Amino acid sequence: MIDRRAAAGRILRAATSGGPPVTYALIALCCVVFVISPLSGFNPVYGTADALLAAQAGYFERWGVIPSELWDGSAHAVLTPLTALFVHGSWLHLLGNMLFLYVFGAMAEERMGHTEFAFFYLGCGYIALLAYAAAHSTSDQTLVGASGAISAVLGAFLYLFPRARVTSLFPFLLFLPLRFPAWIVLVFWFVLQWLAAEGAGSGPGVAYLAHVVGFATGFLYAWGRYHREARALRPDQAG
Template identity: 75%
Template structure:
């Protein structure tokens, strides 16, 4: 029996999150499009200050200052480069839409924000004395991937693989998830400092997402049969 239910209006929360992240990036110094921040060294200095203002700085967050307490939320909408933004938004688009339509809009939004903030908090706790800044939605998106793997274990999704010249091909979801973690590991290795630190947020986020959906749905059919194959039902 096909238990798929499409929410009227589509995955509004997923698309809104993508839009907010893109807008925040375009107005940030990292995009290079906002003339307010100047060019060259001036833009780099503004970019560093921007990340410190809106990103998670562990030593400040754990000091419990009012501004820093909001940083896990604001950091979810800040990205460090075009590659960082586009990679995150691609995976949110592919996996977020189906997860949202199974979980419901409000539930999905609270899940996304909660998992993302907890993943960033885990980073801060593991690096309590660090003054390095962490930004990005990777922890929240990793949580979405974890939820998706539980809800749609047999799904096939359309995705773009760089080494296949960005051709849109359909793969089992678990293969795409492996590719996601490989990309995150390479990005963390290329960061230059603390190569395994940012990766912790991805692992924590994924674990939180999977465990939450397991506890929430394993004894109920609220979201339908999570073992049903979804190939051909919908392409996000």
Template identity: 70%
Template sequence: MTYGLIALCCLLFVLGPASGLTPGYGTGDALLAAQRAYFRRWGVVPAELFARPVREALTPATALFVHGSWVHLLGNMLFLFVFGAMTEERMGRVEFSLFYLGCGYLALLGYAAANATSEQSLVGASGAISAVLGAFLYLFPRARVTSLLPFLFFLPVRFPAWVVLPFWAALQWAAAGQTSAGPGVAYLAHLVGFGLGFGYAWVRYGRAARVNCAPAPAPEGENQP
């Protein structure tokens, strides 16, 4: 299912206007207009979600499969590739699918509730992927993750998940407190998703289900909403 989600997100992105690869959307101003309309149609617009909740109820789900740029897509898919497979193997295909969609939906809904008057479209899978990271942290706290740190000249360094992922969450928290109004990264959706994922794994599996051995190393990417 992890690889299926990656393939679906990539396919939808390539066929959509954000990729710039589909001639039917035009170029220049026409392409920009098509992108805005596409994001508004399939993404979450908080003001519209709460003004017309029945009509817009599915947008937190559809937004999980829409990405705004190549960097946005590839960053999210790298994280899903690295952390999704092991989490899915532990949960099982069906449970992982429901977990991914449910936590992703609630993460975007939480962001929308905190920005209920915003007219900006919110798209991306990072709320759901953040939930995967939270579950991974609980289930595989000692798993070794290879990270690229700017202050070490991007040399690959291996740390256990219990070091890397809380550090990542702390960065999201700090960034969320500095985010101004307007388009940008939805750090709050990351935090909500991460908390939901960790909490779900904690309640669902309990202490006995945690894997303390270190599995094969995996690279860490950059997550954006």
């Protein structure tokens, strides 16, 4: 268990120094990419009606992961698990991902440090999309979104801050904003993703498998990277 007083001090320093720059930069980049892309509908360069639909399809094919093409060895295909992390299919897709990144990314970044968090986010996101593509290697359906990387952030958060409390909206509680221990929220989320992945069938739809792989990768990374520090704490420091 990490030293809660030390963690609180680091978070306070981050807040007074302008916040977590990597988390904010990732959110800003995803938002800017979406707004200027043909997906937002705001950019008149892409036209309207059929021209806009064609531009959107071409945009997905250029920047998203196409599992059946990922293994052809081309430099472009190898890079798509990175570029796809910054492409979102709709406003709802974008805002949902950015909300989770905003809530959980700041504390994870402060714990890891800015540079490590950036490489962690990109690396885990790449692995999550790669795993999904491997499981659907014959699929021609394009995969986009930061969900795999954000899932890794959630997994790391669960290990690093198991006793933190977060405000969550649970649909079976009429979407009332209630505060729960983070581990309850994240374990509940993980179980839902796992069940959805099991019931998704053979064809790729929503990339639940990428969520599960990302979450597990993030948790295992945090455990491997920080469990020795936790064991080294004196008994009176443990939370």
